[in-house]
Amino acid sequence: MDLERALADVVGARHALEDPELRASYERDWTGRFGGPARVVVRPADTAEVAEIVRLCAAAGAAIVPQGGNTGLVGAGVPRNGEVLLSLARLDGIGEVDAALGQVTVGAGATLAALQAACSHAGQDAGLDDAARDSCTIGGVVACDAGGARALRHGTARAHVVGLEAVLADGSTVSRLSGLSKDNAGYDLPQLLVGSEGTLGIITAVRWRTTSALGARVAALVPVASTQAAAALLRALRAEAPSLDSCDFFLDEGMQLVLEQQRRASPLSQRAPVYVLAECAARTDPTDELAAALARAGIEDALIADDTRSREGLWRLREGHTEAIGHLGVPHKLDVGIPLAELGRFLEQVPRVVADAVDGARTILFGHLSDGNVHVNVVGPDPEDERADDAVLGLALACGGTISAEHGVGVAKARWLERARGADEVGAMRAIKRALDPAGLLNPGAVLPSAGWSVLGGLGRRP
Numbered sequence: 001m002d003l004e005r006a007l008a009d010v011v012g013a014r015h016a017l018e019d020p021e022l023r024a025s026y027e028r029d030w031t032g033r034f035g036g037p038a039r040v041v042v043r044p045a046d047t048a049e050v051a052e053i054v055r056l057c058a059a060a061g062a063a064i065v066p067q068g069g070n071t072g073l074v075g076a077g078v079p080r081n082g083e084v085l086l087s088l089a090r091l092d093g094i095g096e097v098d099a100a101l102g103q104v105t106v107g108a109g110a111t112l113a114a115l116q117a118a119c120s121h122a123g124q125d126a127g128l129d130d131a132a133r134d135s136c137t138i139g140g141v142v143a144c145d146a147g148g149a150r151a152l153r154h155g156t157a158r159a160h161v162v163g164l165e166a167v168l169a170d171g172s173t174v175s176r177l178s179g180l181s182k183d184n185a186g187y188d189l190p191q192l193l194v195g196s197e198g199t200l201g202i203i204t205a206v207r208w209r210t211t212s213a214l215g216a217r218v219a220a221l222v223p224v225a226s227t228q229a230a231a232a233l234l235r236a237l238r239a240e241a242p243s244l245d246s247c248d249f250f251l252d253e254g255m256q257l258v259l260e261q262q263r264r265a266s267p268l269s270q271r272a273p274v275y276v277l278a279e280c281a282a283r284t285d286p287t288d289e290l291a292a293a294l295a296r297a298g299i300e301d302a303l304i305a306d307d308t309r310s311r312e313g314l315w316r317l318r319e320g321h322t323e324a325i326g327h328l329g330v331p332h333k334l335d336v337g338i339p340l341a342e343l344g345r346f347l348e349q350v351p352r353v354v355a356d357a358v359d360g361a362r363t364i365l366f367g368h369l370s371d372g373n374v375h376v377n378v379v380g381p382d383p384e385d386e387r388a389d390d391a392v393l394g395l396a397l398a399c400g401g402t403i404s405a406e407h408g409v410g411v412a413k414a415r416w417l418e419r420a421r422g423a424d425e426v427g428a429m430r431a432i433k434r435a436l437d438p439a440g441l442l443n444p445g446a447v448l449p450s451a452g453w454s455v456l457g458g459l460g461r462r463p
Ligand code: FAD
Pocket: 030, 065, 066, 067, 068, 069, 070, 071, 072, 073, 076, 077, 078, 088, 108, 129, 130, 131, 132, 135, 136, 137, 138, 139, 140, 141, 142, 143, 144, 145, 146, 147, 148, 149, 197, 198, 199, 201, 202, 203, 204, 322, 323, 406, 407, 443, 446
C-alpha cells in the first residue's frame, strides 16, 4: 500500500488532503516568502494517530513538517521539498484550569486565544500574548519558544512549560503531563523540545503554567526624541513601576504606515522619531504608579489609556505593523536581539547597511524594547535575495546580539546558526538531532541546515 493510502486509513479520507486546492493554505507561509507543495496534508485527531503517522512515515523514509496555525515567520512550518505536512490543528482540547496550582493541560492545536479565554474564565492569565493569538497554536508557540510583549514580566513560552507530551521520530511517545512542579528525574526532555521548531519531536499536548489574573491595566503611549531616550525610559519604568507588564517601541515611519493602512488619525497631537508603548497590570489600578514613574523619568507628554477600548486602540498601532508591512510586499522578517547598550547604534545603522546591500530596499523597525528585541522588516528585495538578511544578521552579531530573539531560526536563518553559536555548540546540537532523529525526517533543513541545502531548496519556490 502506498504511504498516502496508509495515512488516509489512519486519519480518514477527509483528513488526508491530496487535492492541490485543499492543500494550498497549508503550503504557503504567512509572509508569502516560503513554501512549496506537500506530498500530502494529514490532520490527525489525537496523539495515537500522530504516533501512527510518524511510524508510517519513518518506515517509508518520508520527511514530516509539523504545522500548527501556520503563523510562523521563518519558513519552518510549511513544506519545502514535498514533505508530509502534519497539521496538529485538530488536537485542540483544553483541560480544566487548575487555579490553585496555576496550571492547565492544553492540546497542541488549541489556539493561544482559546487558552487565554479558558484562563480568564478561571481567574487566571496565560501570561503570553501575540498578535497572531487567534490562529497560532500552543504547539507552535512552544515549538518556537515564542515571546511577545509580555515576556518582560512572564518570560517566553519556555517559562510556561511545566511539561509536555510529544511523539518522537520513531513513533514513540514521551509524556510529562502530571503537573509536578518539582520533578527532576532524568534529563529534561520537555525543555529540550521547547524552541526545537519541529526538528526533535511532534508536540501533542502541553502542561502550561498560568498566573493569577491582574484585573487592573493601564497603558501609555510616549513619544520620545531618540532610541537612547526610549532605552532610558525603559530603565526608569523598570525601576519605578513594578507593575510594568510590557514595553514595546516603534518608529515614526511605522506609525505613519499603520495610520495610513488603518485609515485613522494619530491619537497624539505631535509626531516624534520614536514611540514607546508601555503597559502596567496590577490588582489595583496602576495608573498612579505609571504616571509617577513617567513624571520621575521627565516625561511630560504621554497618552494614558486606562480603559480596555483605548488600550486596545494603542496596541493596534503597535500590532498593526506586521499587517501594514505585509501590504507593501513580501517582507524579509529579521527578528534579532540586541544588548540595550548597543540598541541605539544598531537602529541607526541598520537602514544604511540594508540600503547598501540592496538598492532601494526599505527598512521598517519596531519591537519589544524591554528585551532589546528588534523586528527588522525589509521590503523590496526578491524573496530569494538574501543580501539584506545577511547584512542585518551580520550587524546584529557585530553588536553582540542574536540572530533570533523569538521567531526561531527556521529555514530563513539556518545557514547563520554556526556564525551565531559557533562550531562546537552547533556540533552538540547535531549530536542531539542525530540521537533523536537519526534518519533526519523531522523538519529537515529547519534550524540546522541539511547537507546540500541551497537557497532555493531552503526557501521553496514561489508558485
Ligand atoms: P506554525 O507556524 O504552524 O509553526 C511554527 C514552527 O513550529 C514550525 O517550525 C513548525 O514545524 C513547528 N510546530 C508547530 N506546531 C508544532 C507541534 N505541535 N510540534 C512540533 N513542532 C511544531 N512570535 C513571537 O514570538 N512573538 C510575537 O509577538 C509574535 N507576533 C506575531 C504576530 C503575527 C501577526 C504573526 C503572523 C506571527 C507572530 N509571531 C510572533 C510568530 C509566530 O512564531 C507565533 O505566532 C507562533 O509561535 C507560531 O505558532 P503556530 O501555531 O502558527 O506555528
